[in-house]
Amino acid sequence: MSRIVVITHEHDRFLGKRNLLLRRDSPYLLFDILGKLKRRGHSVRVQQGPSKAHSADIAVLHVDATVTSADYVDCARSFPFCLNLGASDISKRRVSGALIVDGDSWQGPVIVKSDLNNQGIPETLLNRRSKRAGKPPPFPHMQTLPPYQIYGSLGDVPDGVFERDDLVVEKFIPEREPDGFAARFWVFCGERERCTRYISPNRLVKASETIRREPVPVPDEMRERRRELGFDYGKFDFVIHEGRAILLDANNTPGRPKNLVKMFAAGASDLADGFESLIHRAR
Template sequence: MARVTVITHEHDRFLGKRNLMLRRGSPYLLFDVLEQLKSRGHSVRIQQGPSKTHGADIAVLHVDATTTSADYVDYARGFPFCLNVGAADISKRLISGALITEGDAWQGPVIVKSNLNNQGIPEILLNRRSKRAGKPPPFPHLQAPRPYEVYGSLGEVPDDIFECDDLVVEKFIPETEPDGFAVRFWVFCGERERCTRYVSPNSLVKASQTFRREPVPVPDEMRERRRELAFDYGKFDFVLHEGRAILLDANKTPGRPQNLVKMFAAGASDLADGFEGLIRRAR
């Protein structure tokens, strides 16, 4: 049996509050995978912030922020094997396959997003908790979040958008359906995976706001991007556009939508199999 350490930010709340049944919950998908691993005899420890010790066989770098600071990465590299140690930056400028610039020839609609994952909300929460703890904010230059904005063409985007380092402009290319719009979500851990196409009435597709789901294969382009971005565990959001798979978002700390908790938990056993495959590889 293996000893597993999960490295989180010192101000992260990987474990939520206990419910009426005195059970722990979590907003993260990894929680369900860890519960499976514990049921199989593995031990799990949550390490909040870097430490001087590396008492585990395998670790997971699970810092819920767009960019993981060097001290966390250096600590993670001290373990015999650490998942996602090479995936320290998931900013849109690094991962997105739909980015366009001010002078691009693209004629279709565009969307303005934060360069940060999840609009920078994880960084905002970490700054708040750090302040309550009497410590300096880990992200002192954080800009206020702004909602996604869709424009009919590149020419409609205000000029100052392109001067903002915290914003990016992408082609707006959801897969269109007669009854809505679709995006594909690929969740993986080691060699185990599931890839699902979600259809929503909203053009900005969220897994929690969909009315139809179907399994789909993983394109070779996405597997190559996963290798390039050094992801052992995570979730990729992508679309098929003009016959090509386009990565829109890469998440190293995927969550569990509240209305889909049971569905996500049901797939945790397979992901735990993938985690055990990584344990064997580490040994």
């Protein structure tokens, strides 16, 4: 059996409000995987902050922020083996395959997003909790970011957007269906995975707001992007556009939507098998 350490941000609530690993109030998918591993006899500890406080056979870098700061990365490097050490930057400018630059000739609709993951909400929450703890904000220059906005063409994008470092412009290329829009979500841990195509009535497809779903294969392009981005564990959101798989978002701390907790928990055992394969590889 192995000793596992999860490195989280100092002000993260990985364990939820009750601070117990086997409770089901954590917002993160990894919570379910670790619960399975704990029942199999592995020991699990959560380390909040970058100071190495525990020894372990394997660690997981699980900082819920778009860019993991250098002190956390250095801490992760001090362990014999650490998952997602190479996936410390999930900004849109690094991961998205649909980016548009100023002067591009794209003729279709576009979407303006934050460069930060999830509109910078994780960074905002960490700043807020840090303030309540009487400590300086970890992201002092954080601004309130607008919600994602879809425009009919590049000509409709407001002036100044391309000059902003905190926003990106992407091709808006969901997979269209007669009754809505579709996107594909690939969740993986080691060699274990599940990839699901979700159909939603909304143009911005979220797993929690869908009318149906179906399993789909993982394209080779996504496997190659995973290798390039250094992901051992995580979730990729992508679409098939003109016969090609296009990555839209990559998340190294995927969540578990409240209305889909049972479904996500049901797949945790398979992902835990993938985690154990990574432990064997580390040895």
